[in-house]
Amino acid sequence: MPRPAVATVGPVRVVGTGLLGASLGLALSAAGVDVQLEDASPSAVALGRDMGAGRPATPDSPAPRLVVVATPPDVAGPTVLAQLRAHPGAVVTDVASVKARVAHHVERHGGDDAARYVGSHPMAGRERSGAAAADADLFVGRPWVIVPGPRSTPDAVLAVRSLAVDVGAAPTTLGAQEHDDAVALVSHLPQLAASMVAARLRDAPETALGLAGQGLRDVTRIAASDPQLWAAILVGNAGPVARALRALREDVDTALAALERAAADGPLTEGAAGPLARVVAAGNTGVARIPGKHGGAPRRYAEVSVLVPDQPGELGRLFGEVGEAGVNIEDLHLEHSAGQPVGLAILSVDPAAASRLEAELDRRGWRLVASGRAEA
Amino acid sequence: MPRPAVATVGPVRVVGTGLLGASLGLALSAAGVDVQLEDASPSAVALGRDMGAGRPATPDSPAPRLVVVATPPDVAGPTVLAQLRAHPGAVVTDVASVKARVAHHVERHGGDDAARYVGSHPMAGRERSGAAAADADLFVGRPWVIVPGPRSTPDAVLAVRSLAVDVGAAPTTLGAQEHDDAVALVSHLPQLAASMVAARLRDAPETALGLAGQGLRDVTRIAASDPQLWAAILVGNAGPVARALRALREDVDTALAALERAAADGPLTEGAAGPLARVVAAGNTGVARIPGKHGGAPRRYAEVSVLVPDQPGELGRLFGEVGEAGVNIEDLHLEHSAGQPVGLAILSVDPAAASRLEAELDRRGWRLVASGRAEA
Structure with a gap:
């Protein structure tokens, strides 16, 4: 594959060779950019080097043009300041997932150096951490939020924007x-809610867990995330998360008042069903605002649902045949219940192609199911 | 296709020809069972008949052997009682998604007739309702909870169990x-939590919604559910839902106390990070208990992640080639962000087949990404 042209000019200093830093190093090195690796842990630097993420920085390394601070979020602010001072010719960015604290720190203590600082939040990550999990494609197709400070120069903003584009991300400014x-x-609020719903399962009887369906699996998937990392993120964004959580507590x-009324006086009690319906209706309104695959308002796709025997190759055969029918799958979900011999593949397709696809799949012997995924 | 042998002996009377009733009628009629349709709305009966779900019940209809009450949940109890009295030779079941209220009603008012009542909860449904959305395959592969009362006879339990098996569901007794x-x-608690997280998006700025990733989409998917139906379910199960919601409120x-401490005194304040880490860790423990695809403890699959250009046929081509490689896809997720030209297909496969599949896909020119779906 020809090496893609990049706008980023090296040397780039990556400070902190964990997952994000090493992944950036891999992506930039693969594009021919000179990458210098720095980390408080010499073995982390060595691992990054051995993976091909760059060369260890030394006192003799040439002055970097761009510094990316990819340390844990709680030390990002001081590290950005130290890098601004150590490399007076460099633009400095950081990749912490909470931005106001770092920005305030640089504003307050950075003096004129603050002109060379621009914050970043590449919205990419993995469930594992460390350089060993690094990947040159980690940022491909992901949003990369660019956060210029009040004093950032246009050149500094452009350098960070170019970095995002060079590693395949989609920059957006906030x-x-x-x-x-x-x-x-x-x-952050979805993470807390998922964790709190999942926490209720700790002491649930096995029989209850046996009734788990796709709804529970979806709501709680991210509850498997790292507690320490998330505690640092949440305290780092404490004000906004507290505001969102206070609104949720209302x-x-x-809901609790309505449920307690119904539990005491029966389901038809005045003031029981109404407030609960309003809570669910408010959720309807909110979820409808999440943009669809191609941005903008959510686009309605037609759903084609197919029963798939749980046997090797069946799902592959289905998708192969959808491909042969010339239909693009815009989204899909796979549903199954514990112990069941079949799953349900729900394909989201262009409404104009749906009935043709259904006819074609039917002709080929697939069992079609009218779509829908409620479980009540 | 040869007609499968069924154990259910007709006539079966379906009372309430909405989604569940009409779907049952379709499945049983397709298996050659005589189905009688009854509904407070004559046009609902006519629609069910026209779809092939059965014949309208008349005063001259032969006495049913089995009655399935598929009315809205708030009238299930009285309807079951009326059917027990109207058809003294029949076993009666209902399909309401909350069971204790119906059971108590029959116990209290049913007398000896309670011996012929067995509760059901087929865990199937759709986002649309009504006979028009009915599907003979609605129950295939879904759990069907059987709830015998203290006086239900073994024959009555067997009749309901046979019904579940005949329509393709997996019966389980509670x-x-x-x-x-x-x-x-x-x-019920996951539904409320999803609705409450989604409700916070009602007044969020467009820019915030533009950062929505797969985590938010998963947590809020079921927030699109019907408010009226869910209000009836929640008030019908008010006691247990209130208990679960009170525990979540703790x-x-x-979390709120910890966040407010961090917001006031900084992220390193004592008592800030610790409680938040414990909330997330409790979620780790809970989510790990959700059974995997084949029941029992969650099985670890290997994840193979592939970048898929957002062009017609690409996903189909990928799955076709996975099929050609002879590898079974145990589960999958498709990720994308708004406005991105590529998506990420995450295939869960047998760990023993993962590296072979990766090598094969790499050989065919696919871009592989080390797996993981965190977004912090």
């Missing part, structure tokens, strides 16, 4: 507080 | 309260 408020709603109190 | 406690945890209060 203010620091705007970013932190946004991730509180779209990332809904909890509303 | 007590009424045990069932209701279980669905509060695995279905976690909310713990």
Whole structure:
């Protein structure tokens, strides 16, 4: 494959060779950019080097043009400051997932150096951490939020934007507080809610867990995330997350009052069903605002649902035949229940192609199911 | 296709020809069972008949052997009682998704007739309702909870169990309260939490929604459910849902206190990170108990992640080639972000086949990504 042209000019200093830092190093090195690796742990630097993420930085290394601080979030601010001072010709960015604290730190203590700082939040990651999990394609197709400070120069912003584009990410610009408020709603609150729903399963009887369906699996998937990392993220964005959680608690109190009324006086009690219906209806309104695959308002795809025997090759055969029918799958879900010999593949396709696909799959002997995934 | 042998002996009377009733009628009629349709709405009966779900019940219809009450949940109890009295030779079941209330009603008012009543909860459904959405395969591969009362005869239990098996479901037996406690945890609480997280998005700025990733989409998918139906389910199971929600509120209060400490005194304040890490860790423990695809403890599959250009046929081509490689896909997720030209297909496969599959896909020119789906 020809090496893609990149706009980033090296040397690039990567400070912190964990998952994000090493992945950046891999992607830039693969594009021919000179990458210098720095980490408090010499063995982390050696691992990054051995993986091909760059060369260890030494006192004799040439001055970097761009520094990427990829340390744990709680030391990002001081590390950015130290790098601004150590490399007076370099643009400095950091990749911490909470931005206002780092930005305030640089504003307050950075003096004129703050002109060379631009914050970043590449919205990519993995369930494992460390350089050993690094991947040159980690950022491909992911949003990369760029957070210029009030004093960032246009050149500094351009350098960080180019970095994002060079590693395959889609840059988007937000203010620091705007970013932190946004991730509180779209990332941090969902994490807490998923964890709290999953926590209720700790002491549930086996028989209850046997009834788990796709709804529970979806709601709790991210509950498997790393507690220490998440505690650092949550305390780092404490204000916005607290605001979102306080609003959620109001809904909890509303629902609880309605449920307690129904439990005491029966389901037809005044003030029982109404508030609960309003909580669910508010969720309808909110979820409808999540953009669809191609951005903008959610596009309605037609769903084609097919029963798939749980045997080697059956799902592959299905998708092969959908491909032969010339239909693009825009999204898909696979559903199954414990101990069942069949699964349900739900294909989202262009509404204009749905009935043709159904006819074609039917002709080929697949069992079609009218779509839908409620489980009540 | 040869007609499968069924154990259910007709006539079967289906009372309430909505989604579940009409789907049952379709499945049984297709198997050659005589189905009688009854509904408060004559046009609903006509629609069921026209779809092939059975014949309208008349005063001259032969006495049913089995009655399935598929009315809205709030009238299930009285309807079961009326059917027990109207058809003294029939076994009667109902399909309401909350069981203790119906069971108590029959116990209290049914007298000796209670021996012929057995509760059911087929865990199948759809986002649309009504006979028009009915499907003979709705129950295939789904759990069907059987809830015998203290006086149900073995013959009555067997008749309902046979019904479940005949329509392709997997029967499992629970007590009424045990069932209701279980669905509060695995279905009703997740629904409320998803709705409450989604509700926070109502007034979020567009820029925030543009950062929505797979985590948010998964957590809020079921927030699109019907408010009226869910209000009826939640008030019908008010006691167990209130218990689960009170426990969740304790976690909310713990997290909120920690966040407010961090917001006031900084992220390193004593008592800030610790409680938040414990909330996330408790979620780790809970989510690990959800059974995997084949029941029992969750099985670890290897994940193979592949970048898929968002072009017609690409996903089909991928799955076709996985099939050609002879590898069975045990589970899969498709990830994408708004406005991105590529998606990420994450295939769960037998760990023994993973490296062979990766080598084969690499050889065919696919871009592989080391797996993982965190987004922090």
